[in-house]
Amino acid sequence: MxxxxxxxxxxxxxxxxxxxxxxxxxxxxxxxxxxxxxxxxxxxxxxxxxxxxxxxxxxxxxxxxxxxxxxxxxxxxxxxxxxxxxxxxxxxxxxxxxxxxxxxxxxxxxxxxxxxVQASAVPAPNDAYFDSLWGLSDINILDAWSRSTGAGVTVAVLDSGVEASHPDLVGQVLSGFNTTGDGRSPQDDANGHGTHVAGTIAAVRNNGIGVAGVAPDAKILPVTVLDEDGGGYVSDVADGISWAADHGAKVINMSLGGDSSSASVTTAVAYAKQKGVTLVAAAGNESQSSASFPAALDDVIGVAALAKPGTSLASYSNHGPGVDISAPGSQILSTTDYTYQYFSGTSMASPHVAGVAALVLSLSPSANVKSTITSTAVDMGAAGYDNTYAYGALDAAAAVGAVPASVPTTSTPTPSTPTTTPSPTPTTTPSEPAIPEQQAQTISAPSKVKVGTKKKLAKKSDEGVAVKKWKSKTSKYCSVKHPGSKWKLKAKKKGTCKVKVVVPATDEYLKLKTTFKIKIK
Structure with missing residues (x-):
């Protein structure tokens, strides 16, 4: 030797x-x-x-x-x-x-x-369904957690409410606010959509059950802006944005959108942005070549959805102008009511980005999140920005790695948890959840119809499942008939027409039930 x-x-x-x-x-x-x-x-x-x-x-x-x-x-x-x-x-x-x-x-x-010596790494948590969270793996979350878990950051979820007593969200959900005026607690969620979004952002990690959130040490501020059927008014969204900005939110997630722009929402977004809030929104599920509103606003990070396993854009996802980044959105497992379900949509992609925003802001409260996330994205299409994947696929590890750590200067509101907190007592830990991998369905309806005219309503959901029923909930303003194989809406009087649609579940898709508010002009 x-x-x-x-x-x-x-x-x-x-x-x-x-x-x-x-x-x-x-x-x-x-x-x-x-x-x-x-x-x-x-x-x-x-x-x-x-x-x-x-x-x-x-x-x-x-x-x-x-x-x-x-x-x-x-x-x-x-x-x-x-x-x-x-x-x-x-x-x-x-x-x-x-x-x-x-x-x-x-x-x-x-x-x-x-x-x-070895590179420092965070081991996979013991959450029962962690291996089913392909979205977290796709954004390199374990490497990101070695630098940040979102501590000290409050993320507002503008949605249908958040089920604060869910075992995987206990202690994560603040008191919140309801802008709709219908009396529901923002800590309740009859729809399940908001709870699913919240779980992706900040579900408890390492508690031996369920799932884990992208930013497990962040807090959720529930702001109810949608009704129990998942619909709402832009005025309630605008009110929710300004309220969240005034009550400690550093990130606002909006897994919602519409076809028309709104001056009140645009103003509220600018107000929140001026207060240092990062706003994230779903790009929409219409397969169109532009983002829906408010994702299309410059002050909002518009998020497209990637199909599992993260190598292509989801077929339903909007793309092109107004979209800034792509993130996992199909077959996303998260919290709903007291259980867990797979949902698909840009609504599921947006909270992945909101969670990473919390990771970044936990390291540096003054960071430019949009620039950080887009500049560290994994380029998937043509070099640089392209109209399919925008700046590329979300990479949590690269995003937090690009941020120099600093001492946070903002305070976090004291969590307010429900008085009754169920204690989870799982007896087994399955390697895979006993949950059917069904995808969420989407459907669209006209936003405005002139008095005295008739408008065709969709016969099928965007995923091709036949509609079971369209029903007018406000016969004073409109009516719905089903002549032959067509669904038609008749506009009768000026006002707001509420129309409910039901699309049955299939082996592949979840049941869809929602209500549209159509302006009769």
């Missing part, structure tokens, strides 16, 4: 061996005439020899087995320059001889057995 001491070489890759010098870093001190009392030990400097310089070679090399290949490292002070030298040995005898040789040098600062 060679007895040559090799010069320091920069290690290649995370698995490379690093020679670690036993040096002490000391702070700089102001100059002056005062000296330390004689009884005190002078502070060590990098030139202070380590005890290994005088220890018996057998002690220094005690961890090297009789026939083990190893490396001995010596640290040298060469005329004021720190030098690292290594020597390969075979067995304990050669290791002791190498230590003895090093200790004979006057410039020696330390001698030791070279050790291995």
């Amino acid at each position: 060679s007895s040559v001491w090799a010069g320091w070489r920069a290690p290649v890759g995370a698995g490379a061996a690093l020679a670690l010098a036993a040096a002490v870093v000391v702070p700089a001190h102001a100059t002056g005439t005062a000296t330390a009392p004689p009884s005190e030990t002078p502070a060590a400097t990098w030139t202070t020899p380590d005890p290994s310089v005088s220890q018996p070679p057998a002690v220094v090399a005690e961890d090297v087995a009789a026939n083990e290949a190893a490396r001995i490292t010596r640290t040298i002070d060469r005329d004021g320059q720190l030098i690292i030298r290594t020597r390969e040995v075979s067995g304990n005898d050669e290791a002791q001889e190498a230590v003895r040789s090093a200790q004979g040098k006057e410039d020696l600062l330390a001698v030791e057995v070279d050790d291995r």
Whole structure:
């Protein structure tokens, strides 16, 4: 075996061996005439020899087995320059001889057995369904968690409410607000959509059950802007944005959208943006080449949906102008009511981005989240921005890796949890959830119809499942008939017509039930 001491070489890759010098870093001190009392030990400097310089070679090399290949490292002070030298040995005898040789040098600062180091990584949590969360794997969440878990950041979920007593959301949900005026608690969710979104953002991690959120140490601020059927007014959305901005939200997620722009929502978005809030919204599920509103606004991060396993855009996803980034959106497993379900849609993609926004802001409250997320995205289409994937696929690890950490200066509201908190008592931990992998359906309806005219309503959902029923809930303003195989709406009087649609479930798709509010002009 060679007895040559090799010069320091920069290690290649995370698995490379690093020679670690036993040096002490000391702070700089102001100059002056005062000296330390004689009884005190002078502070060590990098030139202070380590005890290994005088220890018996057998002690220094005690961890090297009789026939083990190893490396001995010596640290040298060469005329004021720190030098690292290594020597390969075979067995304990050669290791002791190498230590003895090093200790004979006057410039020696330390001698030791070279050790291995590994890149720091966060192990997968013990949540029962974690392996089913392909979206978290796709955005490299474990590597991201080694730097940030979203602590200190409040994410407002503007949706149908959030079921705060869900076992996987206990302690995560703040008191919130309902802008619709219907009296429902924002901590309840009869629809399930808002709870699903909230779980993707901040479901509890490492509690042995269910799922984990992208930012498990962030808090959810529920703002109810949609009714129990999942529909709502833009005025309630605008009110929700401004309320959230005034009550501690640093991120606002809007898994909702419409065809028409709104001056009140646009103004509310600008208001929140001026207060330092990052706004994220679903791009829409109409398969069209532009984002829906409010995702299309410049001050909002518009999110398209990727199909499982993250290598292509989902067929239903909007794309093109107004879309900024793509994220996992199909077959996303998350919290609903007291259980878990798979949903699909840009509504599911948006909270992945909102969660990463929380990770970034936890590291640096003043970070430009939109720039950080888009500049670190994985380019999937044409180089740079393209009309399919926008700036590319979300990469949580790259996003947090691009942010220098700083001390947060904002406070987080005290969580308000329900008085009755069910204690989850799972008896088994399945490797895969016993939940059918059904996708969510989407359907569209006209937003405006002129008095005295008739308008065709969709015969099928966007996924091709036949509509079971269209029904007018406000016969004063409109009526719905089904002549033959067609559904038609008749506009009778100026006002707001509420029309309910039901599309049955299939083996592949979840049941769709929602209500549209159509303006009769």
